Amino acid sequence: MPTPKVLHVITGTSIGGAEMMLFRYLRAMGPAKDRHRVVSMMPPGPVAERIAQLGVRVDSLHVDVVWNIAGGVIRLQRLIDRLEPCVVQGWMYHGSLLASLAVRLARREEVGLVWAIHHSLSEPRREKRATRAVLHALCRLGGRTDVITYCARQACQQHVAFGFPADRNQVVPNALDLSEFAPDPLARSRLQAAAGIPRGRRIIGTIARSHPMKDHAAFVAALACLLREGHDVQGVLIGAGQPDGPAVQAARAAGIADRIVALPARDDIAALVPGLDAYLLSSAWGEALPVAVAEAMAAGVPAVVTDVGDSGWLVQDCGESCPPRRPDLMAKGLARILALSPDDRCALGLACRARIEHVMSMPRYVGTYAQIHAAAMSRRSRARPVGAHA
Template sequence: MKIVHIISGLGVGGAEALLLNLVSESRTSGGTHVIISLSSLDTMADRLRAAGAEVKFLGMQPGIPNPLFLIRLARWIVDASPDVVQTWMYHADIFGGVAALLARLIFRVRGLHHRFALVWGVHRTEVPTAKVGRLLRTLARLCAMVSNHVPDSVVCCANASYKTHVEAGYERSKMQVIHNGFDVRKFVPDAAARATLLSSLGLPSRSILIGIVGRSNPAKDYDNFLHAAALLRQRVPDCQFVMVGKDVDAGNKELAHSMNELGLADACHLLGARNDLHRIMPAFDILCLSSRTEGLPTVVGEAMACGVPCVVTDVGDTGQLVGDTGLVVPPRDPVKLSKALEEMATLSLDQRKTLGKRARERIVESFSIAVCWQKYRDMYATLLRAKRVTR
């Protein structure tokens, strides 16, 4: 099965990580992939090539799209002669969707009966508002308006995404949910990781390491986390907070001010952006997610795969992901978040290990990248069979 993926750019993000994992996983099942980035952003390109994909860049710039790029993209689709065109997120859904329609027209003009499936991808929980960005909001509205006519199917990464986008006007009959998958071979328990991290931070062995992973962004609600951490430290003083993510570092003056005001300066350890999360996460005693909004958070699935129990806010499908292996609290409530963290922190080591073991089993059985790829492959096969019947 040959799949052309169209994506806005190849920076580092949840959708891009999922794409890389799907490409890697499909190697053994005969999947071949051509990845077309609309922009020149290429951070993930080498990793995708190493996983076996062909990577191409359209080189679009922000602003009004040049029609020549649309024609070039359509020609690239025709040249690839794919079984499936899979687009990723609103920009690619609209621009790639129009290019796919043009490619189908080119096939017909040439007298070819090649019929590929077109699948859109939704990787946001909430439909963008004007506050998030007018262009993004406009693209989402356009997607909703034409969702009954352009794509053959629309895949959402979470049930919460499905619900909000149907409410926004997306065609319900075209939509389905395939949860993101996690790399259970890369993210694994590591008994030595905790001692290594404690040593690097200069912390005593009695410390309880509570990790949080996410970029510095209002959606991740670090303010919620820090207020909960301050309350928790009053009751469980051995707790130490390891914070990882883009701009979560010593240069972030806003975070530094909050930590100083809350008396957490000596208890918080800001590691910034890291590319070795699979080595850091197994060191945590607990992972915390304090977000205001999520779809299916990658960091929670990866922590669970590492055997780390999680305390999370009830956003998107996070509660469904965690199940009974962790604790779920309302968003924007630092008091309840601190109490849940205290409940987890005061468990015995064996009790937390038992929860962590169940967490990994849950990811392996229901949310691994192997499970995810199988669902994508089954969906593609179903769409292609339907096209053969209607040919």
């Protein structure tokens, strides 16, 4: 069976876990990427430029406000009619919604439809009202899908409980290129220079945009606990909205502003992350399988995570897991990592990397999606002869 022509519809192309996963997936495909094309619902972001540099075209529907969605669906439907893809794959909630509506509007029963869900749903009431509306719409549209992929087991269970179809699901963990994220003895000096951190200070970091679900106030509170216990630590947060964001405000209120460095999103994360002593994921909800944690682990950095989504499953015995909104327990987990001897710390770092290599192989990811696209095409060919319209 020839490589299918796949049209990926993603919510946006800013720096984020799902966005970077799409970029890395396309990069890992080699020449087969020429059969793929990307459409961003929102105006182009930095990941769009990276994808375009691979030679994959990125179109934008320029839907940046809710009342533009109808126009975006029409533009996407026209693109589907012109390109005649074999499979349309929606990424994240809004991308999946637009993909579904456009395929229906185009009346292309022969086109496979795949959703890629990269969000957990432990507390639906915490989602924005507009997001909840999208979720309910997806429940109604789910019958047209051929495969729904989830990057985490808990995310799959939570969405089925919410009302998503239960009979066409597949868990596909995110993947990493281990040549990109790896231990690097020079990373610490680069990180110290980028963040202005004195030598000798232990560095606790997180890579994430500023968002309430990330609970960066808990990150700061955990750091404050460590400082009270006599640990010479520095917190580093890197991501969109971090400078002067809630973490910085919480640090000022706690009197530890000099121990928090908040940097905007950067494109050299792989060169900095190996310089951390530990990674802290403080999220209160919303995580599925956090790519940033996996990147740190691949670089040999042990992580303390809240047990949200599949975060606990990811780290297993290579780090520490605790309930969300418990900065005291986050601090205890970090303290145990900081107390390790150099030999034990090295062994733990190697175990972290081995864990990621085992569960997040990029070749396996590419092969799995090739099978999913083929399965969607096969299901459609049984439903209606290729080329027939409803």
